[in-house]
Amino acid sequence: xxxxxxxxxxPAAEVRLTDGFHLVLDALKLNGIxxxxxxxxxxxxxxxxxxxxxxxxVISFRHEQNAGNAAAIAGFMNGxxxxxxxxxxxxxxxxxxxxxxxxxxxxxxxxxxxxxEREIVDLQQGDYEEMDQLAIAKPLCKxxxxxxxxxxxxxxxxxxxxxxxxxxxxxxYLDLPAKLFAQTMDAAAGAASxxxxxxxxxxxxxxxxxxxxxxDLLKSAKKPLILLGKGAAYARADxxxxxxxxxxxxxxxxxxxxxxxxxxxxxxxxxxARSYVLPEADVVLLIGARLxxxxxxxxxxxxxxxxxxxxxxxxxxxxxxxxxxMDSNVRxxxxxxxxxxxxxxxxxxxxxxxxxxxxxxxxxxxxxxRTKNIAKMAETLAKDPKPMNFHSALNVVxxxxxxxxxxxxVNEGANALDFTRSIVDMYKPRKRLDVGTWGVMGIGxxxxxxxxxxxxxxxxxxxxxSAFGFSGMEVETICRYNLPVCVVIFxxxxxxxxxxxxxKGGPDVAPTVFVKDARYEKLMEAFGGVGVYATTPAELRSGxxxxxxxxxxxxxxxxxxxxxxTESGRITSLNPAAALKK
Ligand code: OXT
Ligand code: ADP
Ligand code: MG
Numbered sequence: 169x170x171x172x173x174x175x176x177x178x179p180a181a182e183v184r185l186t187d188g189f190h191l192v193l194d195a196l197k198l199n200g201i202x203x204x205x206x207x208x209x210x211x212x213x214x215x216x217x218x219x220x221x222x223x224x225x226v227i228s229f230r231h232e233q234n235a236g237n238a239a240a241i242a243g244f245m246n247g248x249x250x251x252x253x254x255x256x257x258x259x260x261x262x263x264x265x266x267x268x269x270x271x272x273x274x275x276x277x278x279x280x281x282x283x284x285e286r287e288i289v290d291l292q293q294g295d296y297e298e299m300d301q302l303a304i305a306k307p308l309c310k311x312x313x314x315x316x317x318x319x320x321x322x323x324x325x326x327x328x329x330x331x332x333x334x335x336x337x338x339x340x341y342l343d344l345p346a347k348l349f350a351q352t353m354d355a356a357a358g359a360a361s362x363x364x365x366x367x368x369x370x371x372x373x374x375x376x377x378x379x380x381x382x383x384d385l386l387k388s389a390k391k392p393l394i395l396l397g398k399g400a401a402y403a404r405a406d407x408x409x410x411x412x413x414x415x416x417x418x419x420x421x422x423x424x425x426x427x428x429x430x431x432x433x434x435x436x437x438x439x440x441a442r443s444y445v446l447p448e449a450d451v452v453l454l455i456g457a458r459l460x461x462x463x464x465x466x467x468x469x470x471x472x473x474x475x476x477x478x479x480x481x482x483x484x485x486x487x488x489x490x491x492x493x494m495d496s497n498v499r500x501x502x503x504x505x506x507x508x509x510x511x512x513x514x515x516x517x518x519x520x521x522x523x524x525x526x527x528x529x530x531x532x533x534x535x536x537x538r539t540k541n542i543a544k545m546a547e548t549l550a551k552d553p554k555p556m557n558f559h560s561a562l563n564v565v566x567x568x569x570x571x572x573x574x575x576x577x578v579n580e581g582a583n584a585l586d587f588t589r590s591i592v593d594m595y596k597p598r599k600r601l602d603v604g605t606w607g608v609m610g611i612g613x614x615x616x617x618x619x620x621x622x623x624x625x626x627x628x629x630x631x632x633x634s635a636f637g638f639s640g641m642e643v644e645t646i647c648r649y650n651l652p653v654c655v656v657i658f659x660x661x662x663x664x665x666x667x668x669x670x671x672k673g674g675p676d677v678a679p680t681v682f683v684k685d686a687r688y689e690k691l692m693e694a695f696g697g698v699g700v701y702a703t704t705p706a707e708l709r710s711g712x713x714x715x716x717x718x719x720x721x722x723x724x725x726x727x728x729x730x731x732x733x734t735e736s737g738r739i740t741s742l743n744p745a746a747a748l749k750k
Contacts, residue, residue, distance in 0.1 A: 184355040185353065185354060185355055186353060186355040186358040187318065187349065187351060187353075188344075188350060189214060189215050189218050189349045189350075191318055191322070191353075191361070191362070192280075192321055192344065193222050194362060195322050195324075195325035195362050195363075197223075197224065199326075199329055199364060199365055202225060203242065204216070204219055204224055204225070204227070204251050204253050205229065205238040205239045205242070205250065205252050205617075206227075206232070206251075206253030206254060207229050207230070207254060207255070207259060208228060209255035210255060210256070210346070211283075211346035211349060212253055212282040215282075216253065225621070227618075227621060227645070227649065228645070229614070229617075229642060230642055231262060232254045232259050232260075232262035233263065233265050233266050234266075234639045234642050235252045235254070235266075236252040236254075236262075236263040236279060237614030238250065238614040238617050238618035239251055239270075239277045239279070240252075240266055240267075240275040241611070241615045241618045242618040242621070243270065243275045243332070244273075244598070244601070245601075245619070247276070247333070247369070247402065248368070249277055249278045249328070249332040251277075251278050252266065252277065254280070255297065256282050256284050258297065259281065259297075260281035260283070260305075263279050264279070265608075267279045268308040268309070268339065270309075271308065271309050272604070272605045273604040273605045274336050275339070276337040276338065276339075277332060277338075278328045278329070278339075278341075279339065281341070281342075282345070282346055283301050283302075283343050283345045283346065284346060285345065285346065286345055286347075302314050308339070309338065309339040309341050310332065311327070311332075312340070313328060313342055313343065314342075314343035315343070315344055315348060316348065318353045319353055319357065321362075323361075325362075325363070326365050328342045329365050329368050330368050333369040334369050335489055335490065336489050336493075337369075369507075371506075371510050372489055373510045374510060374511045378503065378504045378506075380518070382453070382485045382502040385451055385483055385485055386453060387523075389483075389526065391449050391451070391527075391530045392451045392453065392530075393418065393420070393452045393453070394412070394416075394419070394421070395423070395452055395455065395463070396409065396421070396423065396429055396455050396456065397426050397454065397455065397458065398423060398426055398604070399455070399456020399457065399488065399508060400426050400457070401426050401429055401456070401598050402598075403456060403509050405513075408509065408513055409429055409455065409508075411516055412512055413434075413436055415519055416519060416526075417525035417526055418436070418453070419436050419437075419438040419441075419445060419530075419534045419535075420436055421438045421439060421445060421446075423457050424589050424600065424604075425600055425601065425604065427439070428595055428597050428598070428600060431593070433595070435535070437538070438534050439538075439590070440537075440541040440542050440545070441538045443470075444533075446464075446470050446480075447470065447472030447480055448472070448530075449482055450481070450483065451482065451483045452482050452483070452484050453485045454484060454485065454486040455511075455512065456508050458488075458496070459484075459497040462605070465497040465498070466482075467498050483502075484500045484501055484502070485501065486500045486502075487506070487512070488504075489505070491505045549563040549566070549591065550563075552705065553729070555727060555728070556705060556708070556728055557728060558583055558584070558587040558728060558732055558733070559587065559591065561658060561708055561726050562587055562588055562592060562630075564708045564712065565588065565628065565712070566591055567709070568716065569594070569595075569628065572626060573596050573599075574625050575626045575627065575628055575716065576601065576619035577592065577599055577601070577628050577629075578602070578611070578627060579602040579603075579631075580635040581609075581633075582635075582739075583660070583665075583733035583737045584635065585602060585603060585635075585737060586737040588630045601619060607739070609635045610638030610639050612635055612636060613636075613641075613643065613646065614639055614642065615629075616646065616655065617642060617645055617646060617651060617653070620646075626652045626653075626654065626715075626719060627651070627652060627653040628656065628716075629655045630658065631656065632657075633661070633662070633688070636655070636688070643695060643697065643721070646697065646721045647697045653721055653722070654712055654722045654723075656712065656724045657723065657725050657726060658728045659688060659725055659727050659728060660728040660729065660733055661685070661686075661730040662680045664734065664735050664736065665730055665732065665734075666730030668681050685727070686725075687725060688723060688725040689701050689723050689724065692721060695721075696721075697722060698714075698720050698722040699722075699723055699725070700722065701725050701727070708724060712724065
């Protein structure tokens with residue numbers, strides 16, 4: 169397929185020319201990238217205008233971090249890089265947190281930033297928005313490139329796409345100096361210089377002996393466990409993963425963004441028995457999940473070890489596309505390096521139809537624990553305390569998601585995150601988008617915008633009141649594009665809870681406390697969306713139902729008992745406590 173160029177004709181010579189602006193857009197389109205998340209300004213204002221004129225969708229944000237987060241999650245949802253476009257220095261830096269977060273989470277994304285004049289930047293002569301952006305971006309992403317000549321734009325975009333999606337996906341920085349955009353060249357030569365990337369994320373077939381080693385170890389297990397991470401969701405091997413779980417009969421535990429690869433209501437889900445299965449399992453098959461802090465580094469008390477650093481005795485099989493992930497925290501007895509689709513298919517072929525199910529003592533112990541915990545949870549959810557707490561509010565969200573399994577769920581906060589993760593069941597893959605590997609606040613509205621734009625489905629964003637504040641101004645963006653996003657703010661007057669007091673008793677409130685009873689819903693009303701103030705589960709329910717039905721931008725200010733949360737939510741133990749009490 170050849171690029172559709174928009175020629176610039178010089179009347180004198182009648183030579184068909186193209187320029188840097190058009191070559192960038194043509195290269196993106198040629199590679200199936202039709203949406204740009206960004207924020208205009210020098211030197212990329214015209215690029216955003218021309219993009220729209222050329223039929224790309226340009227989603228313009230109020231802050232680059234949110235545009236970057238949108239691009240990153242679009243990358244996760246689609247398996248191809250999301251693109252964020254920013255201005256130089258400050259705009260670039262604003263986008264950089266999202267780029268680094270994308271890299272940390274293995275989301276494919278390209279941050280394209282305009283930059284100032286190279287000659288002036290390199291001599292540090294104080295150009296407008298001067299900064300050596302390429303050097304600054306390099307340690308924070310998978311790869312960083314700069315294009316100086318229009319005839320290299322095709323190569324630059326191709327390299328950026330390949331770097332973002334091949335192997336372990338991640339963030340890529342592409343530096344486009346201002347001078348590049350106006351450079352002209354012969355249109356036919358320009359078209360010929362573009363590259364349509366062939367097979368950007370090639371399959372990586374696992375070695376047969378690695379598969380055999382993994383199967384042997386799995387077969388020897390008395391208490392096997394499968395752990396699904398967001399890499400498994402990203403890999404889009406949903407049917408084979410389900411077949412692997414069901415044909416082996418092994419209990420599985422989904423990490424947060426892996427919820428829904430199999431429905432959370434699946435009888436083999438061990439999510440409700442997490443603290444039982446981790447220390448008890450003898451062989452653990454990790455599929456697209458790293459043994460990082462979220463899994464207590466594969467050792468310590470969570471895994472049945474004697475103290476916080478001791479090995480719990482488990483053997484690990486790990487499927488990952490990155491060979492150096494193996495042994496990063498504990499020994500991996502059976503590394504399986506390759507793409508998850510190919511690896512799971514190879515395991516399935518080896519498993520055949522006669523695979524022995526795990527001993528019933530193990531599966532029934534897991535299922536007993538699970539049933540008990542679910543019943544306990546059901547009791548808590550049935551309560552109707554006044555004021556509303558996280559549980560009674562999430563009981564509503566849980567029903568709404570169940571009734572709308574195609575809706576996208578965005579989630580951030582501390583308690584607002586942790587309770588949602590364990591209470592709200594997911595039914596389909598890649599529907600739950602959250603703070604991920606860094607536990608970063610601020611992804612909310614960027615993720616919500618991209619979730620709506622990319623999927624066309626209704627989006628429910630469950631936000632702590634602090635978390636929402638990091639990207640709250642984007643409610644204007646949500647209204648401007650009339651996106652079917654229902655933001656629900658769990659408003660407990662602060663970070664974790666609203667009850668801290670200033671120990672000195674002065675006029676300043678405690679650092680974790682906000683304006684009490686803030687009326688967040690009015691923010692949405694200010695831009696023409698629907699605001700709802702909900703103090704009861706019934707009000708929350710009707711607000712959410714109406715938002716989903718109408719598809720109108722809605723913000724529900726759900727007032728939550730300010731005493732209900734705990735410090736840092738479920739990760740209190742990571743919060744250093746002062747050794748000295750004054
Ligand atoms: O087995 P046990 O008994 O243990 O029980 C578990 C499951 O078995 C059970 N469960 C179930 N029971 C019944 N039924 C079902 N269906 C079920 N499913 C599960 O429930 C429990 C819990 O299960 P879970 O969650 O699977 O298990 P566990 O042990 O919690 O898992 C461990 C982890 C580590 C995997 C998990 O906890 C996890 O994923 N945690 C992620 C935590 C995280 O990332 N938190 C966000 C960061 S906190 C902090 O950093 C914040 N900041 C600072 C800050 C940040 N982050 N970023 C930036 C840019 N600046 C500053 C800030 C400012 S949070 C924050 C704002 C907070 O205030 P908000 O107002 O926004 O929020 P509120 O707190 O609401 O006020
Ligand atoms: P979680 O936070 O859900 O535990 P992580 O982000 O820690 O998940 O781990 C995801 C892992 O998945 C990464 O190590 C990454 O290399 C891997 N991964 C991503 N995509 C693929 C793929 N297509 N095939 C194999 N591994 C993948
Ligand atoms: Mg809060």
